[in-house]
Structure formats: structure tokens, C-alpha cells
Amino acid sequence: MTQPPYRDLGLTDDEFQKVESTLGREPNDAELAMYAAMWSEHCSYKSSKVHLRTLPIDGPQVLVGPGEDAGVVDIGDGLACVFKLESHSHPSAIEPFQGAATGVGGIIRDVLSMGARPVALLDPLRFGPLEEAHNRWLLGGVVAGIGQYGNSIGVPTVGGEVKFAVAHTQNPTVNVMCVGLAPADRLVRARAEGVGNLLVLIGAHTGRDGIGGVSVLASRTLDETSEEQRPSVQIGDPFYEKLLIEACMELIDAGLLVGLQDLGGAGLTCAVSESAARAGTGADLDLGAVPLREPGMAAFEILTSESQERMLAVVRPEELDEVRAVCEKWGLVSAVVGRVTDTGNIRAVLGDTIVAEVPARSLADDGPEYRRPLEAPPRLEELNADDPAYANPPSDLRGAVLRVLGSPNVASKRWVTEQYDSIVQGNTIAGPGASAAVLRLEGTMRAVALSTDGNGRYGHLDPYLGAAHAVAEAARNVACAGARPLAITNCLNFGNPERPEVMWQFAEAVRGMGDACRALGTPVTGGNVSFYNETGDSAIWPTAVVGMLGVIDDYRLSPRPAFGPGQVVYLLGETFAEVGGSEYAEVMLGKVSGMPPGLDFEREAALHRLLVDAASRNVLAAAQDCADGGVAVALAELALGGETGFAVALPGDLPAHLALFSESASRAVVSVVPENVEAFEALGNEHGVPVARLGETGGPRMVIEDVELTVAEARHVYESAIPDLLLSRAEAG
Amino acid sequence: MSTPTVAVVTFPGSNDDRDALRAVGQMGGEGIAVWHRDTDLGGADAVLLPGGFAYGDYLRTGAIAAFAPIMDAVRAHAAAGRPVLGVCNGFQILCEAGLLPGALIRNRTLTFVHRRVHVRVETASTPFTAAAEPGDVLEVPIKHGEGQYVADAAALERLEADGQVVFRYCTALGEVTPDANPNGAMRNIAGVRNDAGNVVGLMPHPEHAVDPDVGPVGGQTLFESLLSSLVGAAT
Amino acid sequence: MKRRFEVLVTLKEGLLDPQGKTVEDSLPRMGWTNVSEVRVGKLVELTVEGDSEEAARDTAEEVATRLLANPVIEDVRILSMEEAT
Amino acid sequence: MKRRFEVLVTLKEGLLDPQGKTVEDSLPRMGWTNVSEVRVGKLVELTVEGDSEEAARDTAEEVATRLLANPVIEDVRILSMEEAT
């Protein structure tokens, strides 16, 4: 590949002309590769930008919003929380273990580059049904890969999601969120400030990894040729990443870094052009100084290699020796590969040849931008009109409860979460299994609460509501832990944006997410867009995944998702005949149809206020949001969590199956010790949230009116569903 | 009388080193951070090799770390009859270094496993179990991919005969059953000691089991035993 | 008839081999300064019952490429060991 | 002169091999009913610079037995590959 033709690299004719007019000449190989990588969908957000711009990004709590490696939120006491969600679905589809592992590595470096120590991972995952061997292979590989990488580097995986849908066969969705902490006054930025400062490449050697991966692999639809794009998959080295984390933390603590940027998509080109563009500077690069893993790499390969486990540091010349000493201590290679200039250009030399000279801004900021055509999918209205609420009720309600509880979407994810270290670093107050993970801020009683949520069925039926529900549910989960929702990050997983239906879904999802975030006061601090998740013309369901951050002042007051004996059970919020897109309809009726539940932001916000207020006054014993599977599942999870049964009756006059399985939004199930009943009901009144007393906890049986089962029975169904699907037909390899 | 000190060695890839230092402090001792390239233990009374993935667990867990410069000091400390504790990866390193018998191979399930388990104390004749009674049941977390304890038949018999098995996986009631064995370890072995009794290794993480806000508290017994035996030795 | 094979699975050329690299980097500190290009792979031994040498080898190859290795990142070689009983 | 060796590391006979067993158990479900006795080990390739064939092999053997394999649980074999440049 000596003369990469621009089309093979994914540039259109118009884009190529734009490069020519920027440079006033034809680009050479290296320059072409740089533009192709930086102007790919993955790096330039060319199809999504116009929509993302509408999202609310401001708030007094936001220290750094979208546009940097990760968002940063002020969580009080001089501490900053850095967080970001990212997708690694495409590599995971062809090599699940390494694809997912390197996904963890990449998002960790995003957080690290803000100067924060990575303290937690969450992994929202979507697969096709486990009845198919291929999907079992994908799940097993992805989970083992995330586990191997996260466990090895000592960052706990404290939450996530695992959901299943036919639309994800062939196209799994692998998102990973990383959370980091730093003193607010010690954040580092990805800026190449200070003319004369040195650019130091720290970490792994550069090889021919993922050359063109950005433009070719991530930005094109998977097809038969995917099998041949093999070299684009990479092998992660978590050990090296661990050294990189420790070395960077030591450099930051010693104040030795002017700037820090990870090398991700588009490699050195992206890191240098973005950090120079942000600072309004330029950079001279000596490609001959880049430590190479393979001999004879061409300039374009060195410039766009996506080799993992590398960081670019901006260093004052007089501090270079100290920087190198720290790298040496941790056994890391470091090399001065360039310096900051005031030219505004990225100029790269290899030997005595200038191999590239292009304006930094043209790469980083002036990429193409498209307002692609939008069109609602045909037959959506028909689908929406088919409301499963009108279907016949199940003949056996008790059986229905057990089936929903044993549905892989709802059932215990222990098989997955046991493969993750969720306690290393010693601050995990609540990990997998809680509605939100709760992480103590070391040495204080304060904690952050974290949740990731997304609902593919809702997104499929109404992408606006799907994304809005993702925000609402994530905030509700955080509020159920007693924490105030503060801000979100997100990952938008969609099909091919060049198809008007997909682009319509995307636009609607962004609109829904924006409206929900505005209404709930949780601005968007960053995120990631993953397009082209489709095979042939069958795309994944529109999957907006939201990562919510909240704060609680005293983690000891955080309600647990577990009933204790002798408590009073309440349902908060109102239940309507809403089973469109519900777990119930899919499991019992085989239908994903109708409209998703309505969402009234005012009611939603009121519920959160009540939960946070009640927790802070220590009147909540347990809390669990109502989501997939409705009240039935929320009650069961609380009973399983605390090994404690209950006897309740549901309010209102809905038919029993709707009362049990409706997924009406803005609801939660809580329990309260008898002494706090009055105080709690008064708070409900005060916050204007309907509070219905359902019954009491205690004993080994779970009784919901006429439906009766034992906790042991429920546990068996809940715990064995996924292992039964996996282990009875496990494949090794 | 001064506070007993425990050196915690950080190898490249150690993860629970900070957690171990914190636990030592919470239990009333003083932790001393030691780097793998150091050649002495900073005069510490005891040494703890922490959990994690030294050298990425590449090749074989603990294999490369066993060659670290600090290991000469650890050997000397052990030879002098002073307390050495290996937790998880630290246990693997002690086995690789020949300071403990046996080896740890991949879990029977082939998957990493993180869960709370119970272990039964089999002997009080170590500085880390002196405050316990044989038969006591401790709740502690495990988190490892290669924790299946193996040894050849002769070594196993010797271990049993000499009372060198320190912990066994068991139920909450202390029964040693196959179901209570999380990784396939021979005879449910979770931890062993050397002949002299001063070197102990175990797969569970006592340092993650001292603070009730974040976990169970079964690890307190090990630290209490150690710290009081050190205080006893000093008086 | 039973035949025993050795399947050697190695990472494709050009891919980073973190294990090999880490072993290689640590050798000089252990006193071996003359060892290089370390690559770590997998070795799988298996016995195949087949009517002929070729049929058995075909099965071994199929198992190797479909189950033991992911051709996206790994190469596979198959050695036949002395005929097993 | 440089020589390349292949070091084959396998679990000792008496030890149950969890990886081998898992592979073996999954074979019939994938349609292979004629494959048995699966053992999974490690393959390490390395290059040794030495004055003579024997010197190089001695080094390889030393690295193999002292680092690459743990004699408590593993057996090791060393194959010399075609002479490297």
C-alpha cells in the first residue's frame, strides 16, 4: 500500500477536494492518510455533529464539557469526577476478547489524560440471544476480555448492563464507561501549550496496528470482507497499561506535565493535531524518533498507527530528565518525538524528508459536516398501533412472574459480574447488583453513585422516548441510591447514518436525550457515537446508552436494594396500562410493539427529589427503581437482595397482569421501617409523589395478591437462567 | 512500645498494595511501602506480598516476580523465622519462589471468579492465625483466575500430616464441601504455610475484609493475629 | 486408528505479543542477555480417531481453526506425533 | 550464531488440566465425537545467541527449566528449529 487511493481510505470526492483546497496542492500519502483518519466518521463526527450541538452542556457543576477526552464534574470538596463512555463494538464483533479488552484500555486512557486516577469501570453490553452458539462465543469472549483487562490494571468494574435482542446477533454492542477522580485544581488538559515544549511519547512501541482501522474498520458496515480485515484487531497489554497509569499519576502528582493526551483512533495524528488545535499552536514531529515495533514502517503508518497503551505528554525541556526518570522507574519507554511550535501546522519529518505539513486545525476542527437526510422508518406507525395492553391476560400469572424473572434480560448477571473484580481500591460501597454503584470518596463519608442505562426496545419503537427513558432511568437508579443526579455521559449506538431511517432514529434520540437532560438538570459532559452497527441492511436497535453520575453526602444513608424483615413496602408513582415495548410483552407475547411508556419529566424529577430527601433523612431502608418487568421484578429483586419475602396488594384497578408488569416510568419500590412510616408519607406529600402502601416484608414467601411463590423458587429461576443457557452448551476456545 | 510495622511490596502490576497498606493501618499497624527493586524491607517486622497481576500474570502467575531483587530480602526474612504473608498474587509468588509448597493453576471453570467465600481455619500455629481457633470460619472475598491449589500426592500428604494447610474453603457453617470450593483447589485448600509456620500464603483477600462498610470482616483475624504476635515477640 | 497431534497456536506476525515481550524484557535482569524474539503461544495435544492419516489430520485441522484458535489473530500449525495406540 | 528454539510446556501427567478438559467436553457438542485426550500447554519460541549449538541449547534449557516452566506442575521439551540467521 504505497499510494493509498483516497476512496479506499474512505474519503469522498468532495472531501478529497476539500483537502486539496485546504493545502492548495495535492496531499501526499502521509497527509492523505492523516485526513482520511481524522475526517472519518469515528474521529470527525461528521454525520452527528449537527445534532449533538443541540444537547445541553452547561451547568455550574460542569468543569469540562464535551470536546475533551472526557467530561469533568465538580463533586464538591475540591474534587473532580472525570467520566466517559465509549464503544468498542466493531472490533469485539470479530475478536470478542481482544476487542473488548482494548476497549477498556482506550477509555481508561481518556480518563487518565485528564489527570485523573481511574477508579471504576461500567460495561453496558448487548448481544443476540444465547440460544445461538455465536452469541455465546461473543458474550464469553467480551466478558473475559473486559475482566482480564480491568482486573489486571486494578480498576474495579462496579456496574453495567447485559441485554439480549435478535437485532444484536452479528453486531454486539460493547460500551465501556470509565470514571476517574482528581483534585479539581490538578486537572491536566490535552493541550500542546508553550512554544518550545517537548512532545514526549510514553508507553508501548508503535506497530502496524489498526492502520486505517478508524476509516476502514470503524466507519464501514461489517460485511463478508470483515474476516479479511484482520490486522485491524489488536492485542491489549493490560500490564503495560497499568504501568502507564502509575507512571502518569506520578508525573501528574509531581507537576511535571504541561499537557497529556491519549493516543486512540488516528493515533499520533489525532493526539498531536487535537492538542495543538486546542492550544492554537503547531508541532514539529520527528517520526524517526518514534520507537517502532516493526522495521520499515512508512510515515503514514507511524502517523496513523493505533497501537495501544501509548500517551503523549507535553513537557517543559528543563523537566525532561525528571519525566524520563519516572518512566524508567516504571519500565516504560519514552521518546521525545517533537516540539510545540507557533506555526499552527503539524510538520512531520522522517530522515531528512518533510513527509507532511498540514494545518492542525484543518485536521482537528475543520472536518466535513453533514446534515444527512432523515426519514421515519416505514411501518413504525403500524408497530406503534399494536398495543400489547389489549392482548389476552396470561392464564397463569404466577408462571408469568417466573418467566419474566427468568428472562435473560432480567435474570441475574452473576455469571458475568463474578468475572470482574469490583472491590479493588477498597471503596466499593455498592457494586454489581445494586441499582447504582456507590463509590466512597476515600477518607470521607461522601460517595459518587453511577449507573448506565439504555433500552433498545423503547428505542426501536420510539427513539425519542427511548433515549429520554435512558436518562430518566439512569437518574432514577442513582436517586434510588440516595444520590443527587448531576450529569451524564453517553454512547449512541446506531446503524448506518447514510440511511435516512437510521439518521432519523439518531436525530430523535439526541432530541430525547437533550430534552430529558434539560428537564432533569443533568447536562451532557461528553460521549461517543458508534455508527455502522449493522450487517447487510439489518441494523441494531437504536441504542442510546446513558452513564449517570450522582453524589451522596453520607454513603451510610444510601438505601440498599434489599428488603429486611418487618418493613413497610411502598410503591412510589403511578401505574398505567403501559406494556408497549415491555419485557412482559416480549417474553409472554413475543411482541416488541406499541408505544413505550410515557414520560413526564416533572413527575420523574419529583420522584428523584423524594428519594434523595428521604434517604438523607435516613427514612428509607431499601429502594429499587421499577424498570424492565415492572413492579413484579422490582419486588422480587428486593426480596432476593435481602433474602426476605413480603405480602403485598397493588393499588388501582388495572387488571392484575398490567399492574404487575406495566413499565410506567417515574416509579420505585421502597421499604421503610415502621417508625419512619409517618415521616415518609409526609415527605411523599411534600414532594407531590403518589405513595401507595403495598404491604409488609418478612418470611420466606413472596405474595402479591393471588400470586404466591417462595424466595427460594424465585432465586432458583433468577440465578440459573443465564448459566443454564451458557454452561449447558459452553464452547471453549 | 512501638507500633509493629508491615512491609508491603509493590511489584509492577501489583493492584492491592494500597489496600493492604490501608488495612494494616486500620488494624493498628504501620504499613511501609517497599518497591520491588529495593533490596531491604525497611526494617519491617513482617512482610506482605499483595494481590494483583505482577508482570501481567504473563507466562505463569508469579513466575517473573519471583526473580525480583526484593525477593532476596523476603527469603532472608523468611529464613530468620519472621512473618511473611502472600495474598493471592503474593501467594503465587511465594510458591514460584519456592518459599511455599505447591502451585496455583487456572480455576477449574477457566473463568476469573470474584465472590465472598468462607474459609475454615485449620491451624493456629502461624503468626496470622494465632488469635483464631482451628475450626473458626472467616468470611473473605476471593478474586482470581488462577487460584486452583495443586501439589503432587506426596507433597499433599506431607502438608496434611504436618498441619501445613492453614485455610480450607467451606460453607458458612464450616463444612468442607465440593460446592464450597470456588476454583477446584485440591482438598479445598485456600491457604498453606511453610514447615516452620512463619510463611503463609492464601488466595482470599484479608485486606479487603477489615472494613465493614466495604466488605466482610473475616480478614481482621489475620491482622489481629499478626499484630499481637509481633507485639508479643517484642515484649 | 488413533493418532495424536500437536496443535501450535501463535499470534499472527506483526501483532503485539505482550507475554513474549514481557518475558523478553525481564530476561536480562535475570542474567540472560543473549535471548531475544520471545513469542508465547498455545500448545494443544489431542488424539483423533480416524480411518486414515488424512482424515484424522483433517479433523485436527478443523478443531484447531474452528475452536482452538481465532484466525483473526492467530496462526495454527499442526504436527503429527508418533502414531498413538 | 543465533539459533531458534521451541519450548513446549505441558502440565504434568497426574494433574487435571482444566483447559484441556473444557475443550474436550465441548467437542461432542460441536460435532466432533472422535477427538479425545486433549491437553493444553504453552509454546514459547525464542532465539539464543551462542558460540555453539550446545551452548545455545544449554541456555535455552536453563531458561526453560528455571523460568518458562514450573517443575512442580509442568514438564518441558525443547525443539530446535531450523537454524536462524
Ligand SMILES: Nc1ncnc2c1ncn2[C@@H]1O[C@H](COP(=O)(O)OP(=O)(O)O)[C@@H](O)[C@H]1O
Ligand atoms: N456487564 C455488567 N457489568 C457489571 N455489572 C453489571 C453488568 N450487567 C449488569 N450489571 C449489574 O447488575 C445489576 C442489574 O442490572 P440492570 O438490570 O441493568 O440494573 P437496573 O435495573 O438497576 O438498571 C446492576 O447493578 C448492574 O450494575
Ligand SMILES: [Mg+2]
Ligand atoms: Mg435500570
